[in-house]
Amino acid sequence: KQEVTQIPAALSVPEGENLVLNCSFTDSAIYNLQWFRQDPGKGLTSLLLIQSSQREQTSGRLNASLDKSSGRSTLYIAASQPGDSATYLCAPYNNNDMRFGAGTRLTVKP
């Protein structure tokens, strides 16, 4: 069974900082990996999907990288804003099974 770990569990930064969220997984035989954002009391919103053949994906200020062999992915957020405050979850996908990490709770202070 896939085990997913996200570090740090919580992060508080001042507005404008660049930051990196880390995700590691135990089973590297994945088809893809997805990063999500969850606001309090809300559902999950897909941010980026990285296919197993890709090494990174970019969307605006977000960049996600994937290293399958080492079982790691990072989400880079540039020039953070208070609106980025949320919980970020990574989810590697294999064998029609998508497992989630516990998430990183990000607070961006104005």
Add this chain to the structure above:
Amino acid sequence: DAGVIQSPRHEVTEMGQEVTLRCKPISGHNSLFWYRQTMMRGLELLIYFNNNVPIDDSGMPEDRFSAKMPNASFSTLKIQPSEPRDSAVYFCASSPFGLGANTGELFFGEGSRLTVL
């Protein structure tokens, strides 16, 4: 597209009562997933369907839980009888691709918050 639609958004019930949660996936999506989220255990996969067929229900916690997908546009998750420890947010998600596909972006509904007293 309206996205994944779940109902009810909130449900408060008493222990022992039957609870039915409903989900309408995005039109054209082949796969449907039910997740449960709690503070203690995070997001847990309960069951997923592909082309309306249950593929893996190993995450269903007990026989009190059952899920059905009678057609491509509707699924239910039923708890009977409900217990206080079932209190959680239940999410439904759908994906446009089927078994073993090398894509599989997942789209989530807003969730159904269940409180069992």
